[in-house]
Amino acid sequence: MNRFHILTLFPEMVMDGLNTSIIGRAVEAGHLKIQAVNIRDYSQNKHMKVDDYPYGGGAGLVMQPEPIYRAYEDLVKDMKKKPRVIYMTPQGRVFHQDMAKELAKEEELVFLCGHYEGIDERVLEEIVTDYVSIGDYVLTGGELPAMVMIDAISRLVPGVLHNDDSAGDESFENGLLEYPQYTRPPVFLDKKVPDVLLSGHHENIRKWRHEQSVKRTKERRPDLWKEYEENEGKE
Ligand code: 6GU
Numbered sequence: 626m627n628r629f630h631i632l633t634l635f636p637e638m639v640m641d642g643l644n645t646s647i648i649g650r651a652v653e654a655g656h657l658k659i660q661a662v663n664i665r666d667y668s669q670n671k672h673m674k675v676d677d678y679p680y681g682g683g684a685g686l687v688m689q690p691e692p693i694y695r696a697y698e699d700l701v702k703d704m705k706k707k708p709r710v711i712y713m714t715p716q717g718r719v720f721h722q723d724m725a726k727e728l729a730k731e732e733e734l735v736f737l738c739g740h741y742e743g744i745d746e747r748v749l750e751e752i753v754t755d756y757v758s759i760g761d762y763v764l765t766g767g768e769l770p771a772m773v774m775i776d777a778i779s780r781l782v783p784g785v786l787h788n789d790d791s792a793g794d795e796s797f798e799n800g801l802l803e804y805p806q807y808t809r810p811p812v813f814l815d816k817k818v819p820d821v822l823l824s825g826h827h828e829n830i831r832k833w834r835h836e837q838s839v840k841r842t843k844e845r846r847p848d849l850w851k852e853y854e855e856n857e858g859k860e
């Protein structure tokens with residue numbers, strides 16, 4: 626059972642996005658827990674304000690440290706040990722599959738989502754253990770990145786994908802892109818499903834799929850192919 630806690634100003638955005646499909650079913654089945662904490666609930670301002678102008682001037686607003694710190698303290702008060710706190714920021718390490726695997730081992734994970742021009746540095750210094758980005762582009766807030774990470778981590782949690790080994794078989798898990806997939810009908814727009822897949826010959830199917838993975842990786846992700854060759858020797 627993995628527990629995800631998201632500190633955010635937009636709890637419904639995160640919960641609506643994650644309570645559907647495979648992740649939603651995994652929550653219902655008790656494999657995961659997902660909780661969104663509304664930072665605004667921890668404002669002690671009479672207008673529930675959570676942001677203010679940046680010292681030194683500049684555009685936009687900065688999220689104030691106290692509501693975030695109070696939300697964090699309230700969250701960790703009944704945890705056995707201090708959890709990893711991931712701040713979603715384009716200034717972080719870029720998220721990848723190995724990081725997802727590592728984070729899937731943590732029983733509790735806290736995701737801190739910023740908005741506007743960011744968060745007061747002092748509370749980040751106090752509570753954040755990991756700075757993570759989901760790629761080199763700029764988003765308006767950390768909610769979508771947190772949802773991306775939770776989706777990628779959740780599918781690695783035992784029981785979330787009922788198919789025993791489907792988490793291990795996919796793109797990146799062996800350093801190659803996944804082979805092409807086919808289902809019925811056997812002919813579509815004059816295109817036939819490759820004969821080998823209908824042959825019932827499991828060894829030939831396995832070989833064909835590996836060849837397709839290699840071909841596809843060379844064509845589409847030469848950077849991954851280079852890494853694969855370096856790690857695994859020749860094909
Ligand atoms: Cl993690 N947060 C925000 N706000 N923008 C991003 C990002 C994260 N990753 C890429 N762009």
